[in-house]
Amino acid sequence: MNSAADQATLPRTGPAGVTASQPHDVVLQVSGLAVDIRTHRGTVRAVNGVGFEARAGETLALLGESGCGKSMTAKALAGIMDPVCDLAEGTIVLNGTDLAALTPKERLKFAGPELGIVFQDALTALNPVYTVGTQLGEAFRIHRKLNAKQAKAEAIDLMRRVGIPEPESRVNSYPHQFSGGMRQRILIAMAVALNPRLLIADEPTTALDVTVQAQIMQLLRTLREEGQMAVILITHDLAVVAEEADSVAVMYAGNVVESGPVAEVFADPRHPYTKGLLESVPVNLERGDQLRSIPGSPPELHDIPSGCVYQSRCPLVQDICRAQRPALRPAGRRRADNAAADVDQATSATNDGGTAGRPVRTAACHFSEEITNA
Amino acid sequence: MLTYLRKRIISSALPLVVVVVGVFALARMTGNPASLYLPLNATQQMRDDFTARNGLDQPLLVQMADYFGGVLRLDFGQSLRTGQDAAAMALRAFPATLQLAATTMVLAIILAVIVGCWAALKPNGIADRISSFISMAAASIPDFWLAIVGIWIFAITLGWVPTSGVTGASAWVLPIATLLLRPFGVLVQIVRGSMVSALSEPYIKLARSRGAGELRVVTHHALRNAAAPALTVAGDLTVGLVNGAVVVETIFGWPGIGKLMIDSILQRDFAVLQAAVLLTAVAIFALNILIDMGYALLDARVRPVTVKA
Amino acid sequence: MTSPVTQGAAQEQPSSQPPTRNAPNARDGQPGLFRLLLKDRFASVAAFILLLVGLTALVGPALMGDLATKQNLLFANKAPFTMAHGWEYFLGSDSLGRSMLARLVVASRTTLSVALPAVAAALLIGSLWGVWAGYHRGWRENVSMRIADVIMSFPSLLLAVVVLYVFSPSAANIVLILALTRIPIYLRTARAESAELQSRTFVDAARTFGAKPNAIIGRHVIPVVLPTLLTLATLEFCYVMLAESSLSFLGIGIQPPDVSWGLMVSQGRQYLQTAWWLSIFPGVAIVITTIAANVLAAWLRIATDPAQRWRLALPRQRLIARIPVKEAQP
């Protein structure tokens, strides 16, 4: 197969390539993000005080059970929420501009050139009545004011870039005439058309088979490195996170409960939920071993408890957990190393100019230090 | 595409055949068609003459073959009233109806698209209320009564437009306004509904994420997807429009095919009625084919042989 | 009405209803349905109007005696809205001095006695046929759907025109032709619903117990599709009433000396300049009745759908708001 991914020439800078001495620029800084949904049973908060940052050329993974608000966060970032949802609080600083403060109209200027998004279901994400060429070219027509012919040429270029064979003839095909993997490539091409600084990929491989999944991840990696994009990757696949992501934010019931560099978080989780999540993955499983899933289920949006959001399922729960919601605080091994600076950063959840050191490890648990990881 | 079209033509032709056979059957059902074709006060001599002249004394199969031959040659016999060729009379009346129907339909589509899109974008706004009101009115108000209220207010009381006839542009206002109500009411709900669902599709979100503004999202993305459901009801609407045309033409003295039908009924002119009914059936058949082609042009997914559900 | 059982049913929280109607017992809340109706102002008024029209048609003509036919040239063409000539001329009189009010009341019986049987016949035949076709699928379904297509693709008025030309335009013939042209509506809906149900688990379960198709249709399929079909019938009542009026107006429906609302509009037409009320009032009667039926049908559609029923428990404002308002971001 003659895909762009295979032609990648740039050396891969994975998690191992990132060291404390070479921090990348912070492209996106989210803090205090809250999203309300108006339902017929009243307004509920689906995303609550979420903060994280994404750096150029790096991948931030959003992790969490189904329904914990990952997609909602992604849509809030991209400004494409459902009409029933409101951005209630928070700032979304993309390259120095707070998107949350802009009107929907002003935001359109950023949609495409600065920020692209990829959805999970490529079939419904593509308009069935237009050729893929038309849809791929649209970004160029809107933002670069190209004419139809030039836009089509750009579309062919894009299709070649994401490894679609025979782009010259396929450009006139309709979405339903492509395979699932190819449709996902088209969707990715659409998102990276204008070389955005930030790419949000919401479960880009969930609907695909394993080999195609690997190809798509490879493609995303190549594109990220070529364009020095910051990528926010939403996925349920912990193996993918371990392999692809540089840092991770674990969400539960609309809150970030733990975040930090992937290697550290996975090696030494500082939140019971993260720990449970990691233990539910079958690694080194002996035949006949019990697969350990977290008992219970996340709270409904309209009755999230006032204390710790995880209290109903947490093995370590104490009275204080029910009384007081734990804040996101620095945690883990490095806490002792540079505690002062980190506390400052983490509690204010902001970053001075975006060139500071590596992402901070944080966790929202009263007993974060008591967690033992064998 | 050709297979698809052939399939559609065959399935749409079925009603046409049924109508042709049905008219023949009805005409024979009363016993002697002479009682249908001839005036009520015809003498026995006239009846016998008629029977012999039209081969009604022949076996039914021969009669049927004759009838089909006549239909194919557009030969429906002569009008009792005027002695003219019945088919020619129907064909002459046809353009007037076509003008009226086409103008109404174009207006209905334009208005429904504007109001429907606007209503979908601003739920509970003015346009939403207008669209609900129009739909309710369309389903509740008899068109003949609406026409009469129109005549009473605008022609008789205010004297702005003529009460009937085709003199000048103002004569078009009331007939079209009357005829417009039903298709507008149905279409505006369809457009509104399909726009609401199209606007919540992921591909619309994605278009927004490429920087497409509100206007572009509506005109480039949602409208074309919303057009397909509207087109599916277009066939039903046309059928309804024929119903409306009969009423409106009768009230406003519009010399179209609907008035011709009612006139020929009231004067018991079966040949003309038959010609007019069959011509209308053919026109509807042709239109259904056009609609199907439009459907296939609009949406690539129905182009293969499979047909819409 | 106040037995513990019905109270329980009425108090049952709508949200606890299963989102899909999954069994015939989804309808055991009939008394609850009546309470829901009382809660909705528009729907109650509509139901009340329909009840009033029905009562008028039932007992009105007897109360009016010969007022509708009694000619009195002294009172010819009297304008409406005055009691000066007695209550019977409150809505004016026609050129023969007949009371408009009495004629409207008598006409209501004709109008309903065409519309109701036509709707009932079409509902009965179309529903049974459709349920049967949808349950058995295969050729029975295909043939039925083709027949429905043929009838639907031809303007009903033309069909009526031809038939009423060949046969004489009597009330019975009008009922027949209206029923015939509206059967496909129920046929299509009933078929779609029944075909869908046919594959559901509870029907499967009944089949494994060895129940006969007709028993399954009667016990499991019909109760589930009935609410939808009744809602449809309420809407169809409008259509059929309008169709009868159109036919009568065109002179091929109800024939004098009988009188229906549509015929009255037609008869009053030539006096539009001098006595507008002759045409306008019967039309108003038609419009009021059809709007009431439409409103009731819209309400029924929601009330009989367990998945949507909760909407009726909301304040009126919210019910109208079918989708929440999209607000501009700050």
Ligand SMILES: Nc1ncnc2c1ncn2[C@@H]1O[C@H](COP(=O)(O)OP(=O)(O)OP(=O)(O)O)[C@@H](O)[C@H]1O
């Ligand atoms: N339009 C909406 N109306 C009401 N609730 C909604 C709406 N959209 C999302 N939600 C709710 O918001 C919560 C967060 O949903 P979200 O789609 O962000 O979950 P997710 O983390 O992406 O889950 P998944 O992994 O399954 O994609 C869910 O509980 C969902 O039920």
Ligand code: SF4
């Ligand atoms: S705060 Fe308490 S309940 Fe919440 S995760 Fe920590 S230990 Fe568990």
Ligand SMILES: [Mg+2]
């Ligand atoms: Mg999601």
